[in-house]
Amino acid sequence: MTDIDIRAVIKNYFLLFADPGFLPVLGLVVILVALQYRRSESLREAIFGFRRPGGVWRDTLAATLFGLAGGLVGSILIVFIGLPLTGTTSVFILLLVVAVLLMLINPRFLCLAYAGGIVSLFSIFTGWPILNVYQLLALVALLHLVESLLIFFSGHLGAVPAFFKTASGIVGGFTLQKFWPIPLVALTVAGISLSPADAGDMPHWWPLIKPGVYGGELYFSYALVAVVAGLGYGDLAIAHSPREKSRLSAYYLAIYSLVLLFLSVAAQYFRVLAPVAALFSPLGHELVIYVGKKTELVGRPFYASSSRGLKVLDVLRDSTAWAMGLRSGDILMAVNGIPVRERWELGHAVESCPGSLEIEYLAGGLVYRRSITHRGDKTRPLGILPISTGVNEGYIEVSTPGLLGGVIDSWRKKLKR
Numbered sequence: 001m002t003d004i005d006i007r008a009v010i011k012n013y014f015l016l017f018a019d020p021g022f023l024p025v026l027g028l029v030v031i032l033v034a035l036q037y038r039r040s041e042s043l044r045e046a047i048f049g050f051r052r053p054g055g056v057w058r059d060t061l062a063a064t065l066f067g068l069a070g071g072l073v074g075s076i077l078i079v080f081i082g083l084p085l086t087g088t089t090s091v092f093i094l095l096l097v098v099a100v101l102l103m104l105i106n107p108r109f110l111c112l113a114y115a116g117g118i119v120s121l122f123s124i125f126t127g128w129p130i131l132n133v134y135q136l137l138a139l140v141a142l143l144h145l146v147e148s149l150l151i152f153f154s155g156h157l158g159a160v161p162a163f164f165k166t167a168s169g170i171v172g173g174f175t176l177q178k179f180w181p182i183p184l185v186a187l188t189v190a191g192i193s194l195s196p197a198d199a200g201d202m203p204h205w206w207p208l209i210k211p212g213v214y215g216g217e218l219y220f221s222y223a224l225v226a227v228v229a230g231l232g233y234g235d236l237a238i239a240h241s242p243r244e245k246s247r248l249s250a251y252y253l254a255i256y257s258l259v260l261l262f263l264s265v266a267a268q269y270f271r272v273l274a275p276v277a278a279l280f281s282p283l284g285h286e287l288v289i290y291v292g293k294k295t296e297l298v299g300r301p302f303y304a305s306s307s308r309g310l311k312v313l314d315v316l317r318d319s320t321a322w323a324m325g326l327r328s329g330d331i332l333m334a335v336n337g338i339p340v341r342e343r344w345e346l347g348h349a350v351e352s353c354p355g356s357l358e359i360e361y362l363a364g365g366l367v368y369r370r371s372i373t374h375r376g377d378k379t380r381p382l383g384i385l386p387i388s389t390g391v392n393e394g395y396i397e398v399s400t401p402g403l404l405g406g407v408i409d410s411w412r413k414k415l416k417r
Contacts, residue, residue, distance in 0.1 A: 022228070026228050032179075108234060111232075117281030120281065124274050134268050144253055151246050155233055158178070161313045161385050176233065308362060323372060
């Protein structure tokens with residue numbers, strides 16, 4: 001590479017899909033993503049009693065398309081910033097082993113933020129394994145920056161409704177689970193020279209993350225290589241709608257990513273910051289999770305029951321209720337002229353007129369009335385999951401998450417004494 005040519009990155013990115021060796025790896029990651037969405041679909045089926053035809057593959061296709069877009073953005077960022085991926089295969093195997101061991105403690109620890117931080121700390125204080133910790137931590141930062149963009153645009157899609165037990169009682173909400181396959185065009189060192197002329201005509205600041213174990217004064221030439229990664233996102237929405245919560249989470253995660261990237265770059269010049277950056281990788285990630293979930297637990301529930309009618313938590317797409325215009329957050333006031341406040345009243349009202357259905361509901365401050373022919377069979381279900389004051393089963397118990405959350409709450413209790 002002789003300059004930062006974004007067009008070359010884009011061209012090489014699309015050439016990946018002509019590589020017969022690359023496609024099987026990408027296909028394997030897509031299959032793993034599909035298995036995760038199959039699990040989410042099973043939860044949805046258990047709630048509604050109806051499986052969406054082709055729902056798993058629609059979700060997988062959407063995630064794959066978003067993942068391809070995120071991979072392109074990530075590739076451009078890696079090359080533009082200058083983040084070469086160097087190191088031995090054994091280091092990356094070690095990262096995978098550490099991540100799997102951490103997953104046994106908690107599934108959310110299957111994340112490069114935790115494994116990368118721990119391995120970096122070992123390298124800084126013991127000299128093993130030999131790796132460029134600045135490069136590893138910057139990679140964590142850039143991957144999470146890409147993840148924040150994916151969460152912003154698609155984190156709310158496919159949210160699964162659920163009931164949560166909080167300090168204020170049992171309330172409605174959503175679990176947000178997203179997985180994306182991320183193909184990347186990344187930088188790698190192609191050669192080393194003592195002469196700057198052999199390294200190409202690059203900007204003086206590039207690469208931002210210096211290659212090699214200690215950076216050094218050598219001059220490097222670079223090539224583009226293919227990498228396939230997978231990103232995942234898990235959250236809950238109680239005090240916000242899924243769209244609002246995903247955008248809030250994206251904001252927090254983007255701040256974490258930019259701070260970690262700054263620390264990674266600064267640590268190259270001020271070595272005392274290296275342990276700070278390594279510690280911030282897992283602890284900053286925990287802080288993002290803690291703040292995000294604490295916001296949902298202390299905020300006013302968005303999907304609480306209403307005195308004006310039966311509040312709708314979720315509506316099954318392509319169902320009768322969906323065709324009549326009902327959406328999540330609306331308030332169902334009457335069915336076939338019968339006021340509804342509880343779930344059993346809804347069932348009674350629907351059964352009273354099996355041939356037709358008329359509903360009255362509140363949406364956006366306006367009252368709507370809709371009528372439709374409803375056969376009441378499983379080929380076209382009513383498709384409503386309402387919030388009822390009588391809900392007392394099938395809930396998820398929510399508590400403050402993680403080690404960092406426990407430490408913060410412990411300090412807060414001591415201060416109150």
